[in-house]
């Protein structure tokens with residue numbers, strides 16, 4: 001149905017998309033996970049309340065979350081060039097992807113950690129656990145299933161953001177869909193790329209669910 | 220009972236919660252000494268301030284006034300990191316058990332030992348010892364979600380004992396359990412107190428829990444201590460209104476539907492088997508109607524109360540009072 005060249009192009013698109021998504025997810029978590037932890041710990045009801053810090057981080061997170069991704073993408077171009085030397089290609093898209101999704105991940109992490117029963121934290125405190133011990137031995141392990149589920153949601157969000165990068169020539173399946181489907185009216189290629197995106201989303205969601213079922217000892 | 224050293228002293232303790240535009244006074248001027256090796260009960264109605272009091276003892280809550288002296292250490296004067304260390308010698312258990320749901324039983328018991336920096340090998344060894352104490356050796360690898368309420372509380376007790384605390388604080392530890400399970404948990408606490416010599420503080424809103432295991436009791440009402448004393452004494456002669464309310468809690472609604480002359484007979488510890496009522500009926504040659512009885516056998520002695528409906532005629536009534544008086548059985552007329 002498709003020529004060899006087109007198939008190769010789709011193959012490359014898949015690899016680029018997976019590369020951007022995985023790399024961005026990892027980097028976004030490196031940024032977002034600590035932010036989420038700080039949001040929970042410094043909260044009014046947290047284990048080490050620090051309202052000023054909490055409020056500042058909260059506001060920054062909200063600002064970045066309210067900027068539409070396409071706009072962030074363009075606005076960050078000078079910064080992106082500074083970091084990776086170009087504004088084209090998968091590596092260039094990783095920069096806005098990380099910055100755009102880290103605040104979102106911080107909120108996901110925050111809500112997962114807040115699900116941990118307050119009584120359990122109280123019990124840990126009664127045993128003389130320090131705030132650091134509570135974070136690493138209570139909050140994170142107890143919230144693990146919820147964090148994994150949040151992880152699947154974050155990866156899928158990053159995947160869909162990465163498709164938007166097609167407009168700025170970032171590569172990956174998004175670029176394919178836009179170049180062929182949008183500019184050249186080749187609906188078949190567009191449909192195939194969209195179908196592949198759907199499959200990847202399905203796969204991530206399925207994998208997340210499976211990991212949760214395996215790790216959650218409450219079931 | 221002769222007690223040894225004071226284990227916990229509360230001196231003029233007060234706690235006021237402050238929020239944006241209001242103050243909640245949860246505790247006021249609490250003075251209390253709990254001695255080494257005793258089982259001390261704290262009872263009160265919901266919202267009286269019991270949980271706040273127990274959380275002040277291990278400084279999970281910082282009192283706004285007064286002092287907590289634990290094992291001769293004034294907790295207001297120690298640094299935060301010392302406080303963490305001190306909390307390791309005060310175990311605590313809760314109504315909702317508060318086990319780590321993602322850790323199995325063994326790992327839960329190891330948890331406080333990890334916190335205290337005990338090596339993994341020693342922690343596991345200690346955890347198995349404690350599983351033996353609470354009778355759950357076969358559940359070592361089970362997760363909390365797979366346990367019954369009573370079993371969860373046993374795990375929580377084992378966990379609280381892991382760091383060999385001097386004191387065990389129990390905040391409504393049996394309130395989520397059925398009566399049979401409650402009794403078995405209370406028995407376990409009594410054993411722990413006897414065999415390990417751990418001082419136990421029991422917070423509850425149920426008088427039956429107090430009488431089952433406590434030596435002394437403090438009754439908290441509206442943020443203050445209303446009454447304090449030996450359990451027997453408080454039971455026999457409750458002085459404060461709140462104490463009467465708690466001790467005679469089952470009685471009130473009976474008074475509603477019987478409007479006649481009644482009399483409350485109090486059993487203050489004569490042998491359980493002396494048939495007081497039967498003798499009275501024989502001697503006075505008049506029938507009585509038992510409306511309510513709540514008597515318990517404590518160490519082979521009868522404690523509790525019974526409410527009887529008195530006969531109509533004044534002569535029989537007088538005879539009954541005379542009988543009770545000559546036999547030195549405490550009673551009072553109930554109106």
Ligand SMILES: Nc1ncnc2c1ncn2[C@@H]1O[C@H](COP(=O)(O)OP(=O)(O)OP(=O)(O)O)[C@@H](O)[C@H]1O
Nearest residue numbers: 236243245263264265266267268269270271272424
């Ligand atoms: N963190 C808090 N902030 C504000 N008020 C509080 C706080 N904790 C407790 N209080 C208030 O202090 C009072 C005593 O509460 P506490 O939990 O000690 O009661 P309790 O005797 O344990 O009741 P219960 O039997 O329902 O557990 C209540 O009026 C409660 O609303």
Ligand SMILES: [Mg+2]
Nearest residue numbers: 269270271391
């Ligand atoms: Mg309470």
